[in-house]
Amino acid sequence: MWLLIGMLLVGMASGLLLAQQGQAAPEGQRGSEAAPTPITLPFSHRVHAQEVGISCLFCHSQALRAPQASLPSLQKCMVCHEYITVDEPEARQQVEQLKDAYEKGLRVQWPDVYRQPDFVYFSHRPHLAKGIACETCHGDVENMELVEKQVEMNMGFCLDCHQQQPEEERARLMDCITCHK
């Protein structure tokens, strides 16, 4: 019930937001002129997660409460980069690229490294709730410049781990419908 109320509250908040905006043309509105092709930006997990020490969940914040871990919006990047820049010229230029994209509202896209097919139900939430660390499945991302797929996240990968769980959990974790939809 509380959850429902929480949702309604958010619904309300957004209602206010739209009211203030007076229904300005929304982002990604269809029917208008074709949106420009998306660009890509350079990004180093090593720098952010290892050198600067930002927690995974700061950017991938939805992992705690939703199926997807989610990518941060450019706005979130700007929380830091509004103020923080770097000396190294190449990196500085990369940060400028980000600022430019943010200010112009350019579409930015990222390759999806780990992807589950449509018939798989996977949610980050219960896994994090059990205290499973990100590295368990995603590997040592902290030390990767570019994220590479280190494991093939197939059924065997999931079941290997599910099978090692305590006896009383196992029936549920081995049930097909737990992970298939």
Added chain:
Amino acid sequence: MASKVTRRQFLKISGAGLLLLSGCTANLQRPVWMEPYVRAPEETLPGEDFWFASTCRMCPAGCGILVRVSNGRARKIEGNPAHPLNQGRLCARGQAGLQLLYHPDRLRHVLKRTGERGQGRWGRTTWEQIVEELAQQIQGMAPERIAFLTGLLPDYQATLVARFLKGLGAPPAVVYDTQAAFDGRVVLEAASQALFDVPVLPIFDIARADVVYAFGSNFLETWLSPVVYNRAYGRMRSQPGVRGMLIAFAPRLSMTAANADRWVPVPPGTEGLVALALGKIIVDEGWDKSNAELRGFYEGVDVGAVAQATGVPAEELVQFARRFAEAHHPVAMPGDLLAGSTNGLEATQAVEALNLVLGHLGEHGAIFLTPSPPSRDLRKVPVSPFQAVRELVDRMAAGEVDALFVLGANPVYELPAALGFTDALKNVQLVVTFASMMDETAALSDIVLPAHTYLETWGYEFVSPSTDRLIVSAQQPVVRPLYDTRDPGDVLLALADKLGGKVARRLPWPNLVHFIQTRLTSLQLLEGNIAAQDAKTFWAYWLQHGGWWSKEQAWQVPEPSQNLSAKRLLVPSPEFDGEASQYPLHLLPVPSVTFGDGRHAGLPWLQETPDPMTTATWDTWVELNPATAERLGVKHDEIVKVTSPFGEIEAVVYVFPGIHPDVVAVPVGQGHSAMGRWAEGRGANVLRILAPRTVPSTGQLAWAATRVRVTKTGRRRVLPRLESNIGVDRARERGVVPG
């Protein structure tokens, strides 16, 4: 995996031959790109659900809904459990609202005709230009030559239209659609006026009644507020210690009658006579002790004559009367079919009078009246009778209308063809239609203004008829508008601003939201589900909860009118258009559980939803009594021609055991020549062949007063239905599929 053929793949290749290898593995290898927001809108968190409270607009009832939105898309509409009207429940139409929003054939731009009218050649223009242009045109016209024809609009739109026209000095809008005519709103209001001195809609508390008599009623299908009556019906059946009983008097075994404990078939238009006879027996046998002054109601009623006219034996009438009188909480309810007859007003009064003579008013399981709105700002715009449409068409034909604006109605589709609307349209210089899809009327317009769907805009609705609360339901956008559309209300505000002067003073708000907020100010002081210190907080709570509703019960107890003691109830014999010798059968158009009056025929979910009684989908059929079908020499799936004095349609025969032999029923809703890929060119539109007959006392369209003849065509088309046809083998047995 692909290197060796597994048993599973082998089976797939050999067993099912034609099936290609499932592409799921291929799917994984395709690179997928993800695109995060640049600035994340506040109402979205990736992967998380939001439930927005709003109001359903698929019919005029005004149920509260919660819409599940994830990743910025509306995924599911459910009833709002907190809303006192529908209490979390929703009907088939309400569930299908998503397809109105995501329909691929929606209008996306302002369209201006470039070819001849109806040629379908359109140019695009911008909102700014069109508002400018319309303002100029309106300024050049005499205000009395401007006309608005609207359907039963949501309150916010109806109020804005009324104020706009008043500001212009133009005549008030004609508020008419076929759904309202099927509901019999003007008839019910006139009956309340006659019996209780107030022209409002009645409410029947069937949930707590032990005996319910329904006369010509389809309250479980489309009548007024189907979700409310379905819920009430369910509760009526399982009250603590009591199983309520339902008896239906009607010419056709509708879904409502199918749920009754007993269906009593009567010829069309004679339901009121049955009610009269029951009342007569009740007073004659002295069941009416407390209301002796109402005995005059039944002066001169001849039970024997009623038995003869209706085919219900006199002894049975006596039994029905006693059962009703003996009950603790009996209630008699008039239905839509009464309103379609020429004696609709009298019949409705005769039915409601049964509650009066037994003194069952405003109590447990009885009849109540819809209360007036809590403030003047929330007053409703009255519904117009069909007579007003007739007058408008006459004026159009006479060249007295320069500009016609159509909003929330589809007159080209829904009016009887004999009324001549389409021809009269030719004499109107400027035709402007607000629509979200290209319907038949929009197709014949000069300018089409694409409208938001109800899931993209703001609104409010004072719910009428209501339950036991006063309800001001909230409507808010649940997704951002998909296309370059606008709410018609916002268009009127922009137009008024451009026109200036008196209109601008009547519509001084910069946008819809400001306008709606001013409507709500008075509610803040009243005791209800939300308490707020200031307007902003009230607004926020109002949206969050899906509306405001009174804390106290607000059922209005009907007060019998003073002059009833002198009143005599008379139900004249029903009249029909068409010579009985040439047109031997009565035509009964049946409003559809899925399409209503036809406006939702564009939605594929609803097209494929089976009709409850025939289980048919996607087509129009003609229901014939088995004896009638035999006499005509037709069987299931044969195409017949249904001819009235005003036109003809063709449809497929369904031999229907639950229909009076003199009656032929045809569902409403198909036969569209526009409205998108799923509606176009399918079935037939029965509304077109109705007699455009007005009942003088109310101005209502007597939509069930046309006679027809049915003739064979010799052709055949299998009706797509589920019955006897579930699973492929059944279809094979019936010879529908070869093999």
Added chain:
Amino acid sequence: MSEREHRWTMVIDLDRCTGCQACVVACSVENNIPVVGEDEVRMGRAMHWIRIERYWEGEYPNVRARFIPVICQQCERAPCEPVCPVFATYHSEVEHVNIQVYNRCIGTRYCANNCPYIARVFNWFDPQFPEPLNEQLNPDVTVRRRGIMEKCTFCIQRIRRAEEMAEAERRPLGDGDVQPACVQSCPAEALVFGDVADPNSRVAKLVRSRRAFRLLEELGTEPNVIYLKGGEAHVG
């Protein structure tokens, strides 16, 4: 039976069901059920997971119609299960629901052939959702492609969602927390859903009703869908 096992049961009160079709549309919306079109319906290929069967009784004028909503009966001893050569359909010991694993299914249709309730439907073609109609799709339910058998799942995704929420809020699952789409929408409140393993649940009380029966009970399939008989006319 452990605390986390459930025996999901649906009770269908035929005295309340009005045949209004709200459940049919609710189910199609929730479960991404494709619309097959006029010709396919004619061939008996409509894909609804819930249908309301209408039976005529008697002849005019003493004719009646009765409505019976039919869904997958979630049999404890399901005839569809043993005939699947690839184990795409099986009985979940945790939820006590008959499960169809779509990505295992190879489309032999043996299961549909063996189902006495005709509760299973087959994808003869790939489903079509012309844009932007695809945006209505429920992300919790996969879109089945051509050649795959499907059927009512008791809205397993909603069961899962409710279980996850209860777990996140560290509370046991309450009666009424799980409502399949049909039950949620039913205007006449004819459908009730819950866990009969919980003796205090509404369904546990309702299944003890004198009116309770199962469809084709004599086949011994032990359905988890319980019907309550409609009341008889006591008039005229």
